[in-house]
Amino acid sequence: MKYSFSTNAFRKYDIQAAIKAIAALGYSGVEIMCDIPHAYPPLTSAKTRKEIARVVKELGISIANLNAFMLYAIGDTWHPSFIEKEEHKRRQRIEHTINCLYLAKDLEAKSISIEPGGPVIGVDREWAMGAFLEAISELTPIAEKLKVDVLIEPEPDLLIETSGQFLKLMEKVDSPAVKLNFDIGHFYCAFEDPARLVHQLAPYTGHYHLEDIAPSRVHRHLIPGEGAIDLKAVLAAIEYSGYDGFITAELYPYEDRPIEAASQALQYLTNKKE
Template identity: 50%
Template sequence: MKFAFSTNAFTNYPLIQSIEEISKIGYEGVEIMCDVPHAYPPNLNEDKIKEINKTLKNNKMQISNLNAFTLFGLGDTYHPSWIENTKEARDLRINHTIDCINLAEKLGAKNISIEPGGPVEIPSNRDKYLELYANGIREVLPQAEKKQIKILIEPEPELLLESSVEFLHFMKNFDSEFLKLNFDIGHFYCVNEDPSMLVLKLEEYIEHFHMADIKNRKHYHLIPGHGSIDFKKVLATMDKIGYDGYVTVELYPYKTNPVEAASISMKYLNSI
């Protein structure tokens, strides 16, 4: 397997500098945030895309994933989501996702990660939300299949899809090689699941991993080794299934010291 670092910890840095810093630390890959201030599609012209590609090439870096989860360019971390009450708001999320698919093709990325529906305002409307989310995925999937870019759903605590059970149930609606899973180790740990066991359970859907440590099952991303997750056990199970893709360290709470956080994480990964 290969290790990458997400630029969402580097929002105080320009994207080009973020890629350079992550490369210096020793990561093989970079996950690029498809949002302000980095690679929000409406803000990128062809010259900027060429500059990003040139920087990746010069630093011998690959894109592990395009993070199309947050949408501060139009709202916030979660909004507009896939399950907003109005079609106009849902369309903003759908159009953003299509833009990210098109950007992935231009940057040579193989996949994008997306939110698992969004925050659920009225629990009793769960079936309605699931239908809205499925309908939204059906609108973007044809473009993903056309461009050969995989869409990775990322279950997260307190959103529509939190657990492996909910993810698997939702996936029964689809039969596409281009709709898969962004396996966030910390997120599953937060909802009282054992990530090492889930690697085996979800093997057929896994395309990419997010890594951050968690303490006391509280959803707050910590530097690997600073929380409670047994990463040796998780990585051993990943080895067992022959996973040879990217594991992206995602530490957006460390915006004031991303270089230090990325460096400490790399030292920890090397130590295990």
């Protein structure tokens, strides 16, 4: 099992300091946030991209994934989304995603993770699904050319929340470059059993996000072991499935104590069988 940690918990650190801290804790991978203050593509020069690649190589770790979900540089976690009413806002999200694909190519990352459409606010759900599929159809030729996968990440209260909705969406997507970012906590929030979903979704899964969630199933990421998910069962299912990619601990609510959160998460993950 290969574990990585997302830099979105290290928003008070610059990107190189975040990567170094994650490597020093013992993680073998890092997920890089494609947003301020880390690697927002328009602000990440060719020189900075080379520096990031150099640091990662020197530390002997890998880039597990690029997180293209959050977009505080021009909005917030979800906005602008792929399903905004205003066309120019939809274009902003699409252009950002394209930029992230090229950043991934430069950093030799194999995938980027994206929001599953966005919040369905002020638009018809059927129209929103069409808008999202239209965006995906624009992204896929670029992803295929660059050999970078686009991973859709279902999330509570967004267009795609459940495994069933994701699978239905994939019936309309004709590209091997479009896959799933399997967020364990998100499926739990949607009242699904992540351990049971691992096998069903394995053909689509390109990367995992891991966090714990309270028994209430309220969507707030917790350090593994502090919530109600049977993470040991989920990890056992992942291992049994033969998945050989990274599992990334994503604990962005802990930006005031990211070292502590990352350390506790890795301790839990490496002792999961005890």
